[in-house]
Amino acid sequence: MSILTEIRNRFRPVLADLTADVDSALGMVLRAQDGKFGDFQANCAMPLAKAHGKPPREIAQQIVDRVSVEDLADKPDIAGPGFINVRLKDSWIEEAATQLVADERLGHQRLAAKKYVIDYSSPNVAKPMHVGHLRSSVIGNALDRVLRFVGHEVISDNHIGDWGTQFGMIIFGFKNFVDEAAYKRQPVSELARLYRLVNQLCDYHDAKVERPNLLGKLADLQTEISAINNPLQQARLIRKLKASISEQEALLDDYAAKIATIASSPELSKLADSYPDIAVQARHETAKLHGGDAENQRLWNEFMPECLQALQGVYDKLGIKFDKALGESYYNPFLADVVTKLQAAGLATESDGAVCVFLPGNEAPFIVRKKDGAFTYATTDLATVQYRVEQFGTQVMLYVVDTRQSEHFKLLFETAKRMGFGDVEFHHVNFGTVLGNDGRPFKTRAGDTVGLESLLDEAVARALQIVSENAPDLDDATKKSVAEAVGIGGIKYADLHHNRESDYKFDWDKMLSMSGDTATYIQYANARMNGILRKGNVDRAALRSSGARVRLTHASERSLVLQLLSFEDAVNAVVAELKPNLLAQYLFETANRFTTFYNDCQVLNETDAAIRQSRLLLCDLTARTLTLGLELLGIAAPAQM
């Protein structure tokens, strides 16, 4: 049990006498923010005082008089307006830490198991993975590992995009533009090229059609703005119009660029002229595929293994494994039924030729069948929910997906609940957009985005260089595996230590940086501890069962031990919030406190045998905490580096 829980349990009976809402009062019992306020603080006296119409310090005094903590802490102090500060007794910390040594799970008690499906990564097979795909994979995998560790039954599912409009583009491209030799050599990159090409041509025609409309809209706005005859009064309106104009102009630039790209290349212009209705034709190929057309099915079956294998290469490098990879195509047989069911239940109605679910309070409909008869990802997602509940008995469903799709998930969850899945707990585990160095969202369609695989390779190469400089004595195989741990771990950590909800500025150098708040820092601390244990010829299992006790003789030992004792809180916080950065922060702080301890306290050179044993225990315990913690984030922890 964590110390925090223990402390709260002590306060519980006392607070129960003062309020009906004990839990919220207990929520104000926290780790102290600052060492000078002790180890824990209870901030509940102030709000309780108001309810009782008494001075806060009087209520605080009442709590302090009644709370029973003599065995584990000094008599609590009252400070400021009524803060209650608790300082733990060293003897109690020593005992708690000694018990921790014997615990395989480092103090974490399993939670009541629930059945989870966690849906993450979900790349589109038509496009090669790029850095934008990293967040879902890395955050999702960390949550996957943490949920399993705390005791849940987890099925990880890679919901691959293998059935959408892009596939029609590939098929169309393949039928019309394929370079057979290139396809034989490198099937996946040829398919990617075809996708980009078709997409580019579609955009071109689209831009040409839309441009006049846009120009018209711009002219209207200009007229509107010049018609304003009282600029002072209508300053706000003018600002809005101007914003609107610059927005349209940006779009126009975008179109102009697309048109220019094609126009500047004679070959591309020729292609564009030869296929004026390419978008329609590509969509037609998608429809044929969905409809069971033999040729398109054959192509799909031919392409898929190649595409999946290419993805697998990236997952191998990242150390990510899925239980299932049921792509969109898997649900094709169920889609028609979903729509029928929705219609029968009166949930879906036809509108403008499309079948839609209209949900109160939402302007946009949830479209489950387009007017051309094709189904959408809304349909697929509903079928997926149904499948997961029926096949796996799923109780909690997590979707680790970009925050920009929050509206989709809001509608999905609402519709699913109305369809009869009201008992399922749904969470859109949203994350912020990946931004470029300019602070603008990464463009996925532009050709110049950083490919994920080359990024990973670059990271490992840089790490190898640093490993060779810093640890020339390691043999080559060890250097290589350390470089992988440091390179890949660094990239993952760069992502995981941010709050997932914030936008994320992609910075190559920062991502590959190996000093400061990085995975490398934590890995290095871990390696140093392992180094001590190795150098001292310590049999770690024997050490743990030796009956040696943790003893506090220095402030930095105390600080480290308190941190080790709150591992459970850190892990449970990740589960409660579905935020891996809470664990990343915890590990950095732990490594930090260890390094201070390392600086202040000698271990192997300590002459007092009992203190030496105690410090060895701390090394062992800290190393286990960091290794396990990093593992939960999907980051390797080499024993030496």
Add this chain to the structure above:
RNA sequence: GCGCCCGUAGCUCAGUUGGAUAGAGCAACGGAUUUCUAAUCCGUCGGUCGGAGGUUCGAAUCCUCCCGGGCGUACCA
């Protein structure tokens, strides 16, 4: 138009869901190594938490308005 999100140190970001003097990393500057790994440690500098009101014992956090930015918004996923 409607909806959602964001604005914290020069830069990148935390901030325990309303708590005490707002914290890290990077960058800059100064120091530490005959001692278990210097991929390290210690210190200094750096803030009108976008602005203005309000709520209360107490606000970066909650409410209102304003400024600035991002995203989504009927048949892409």
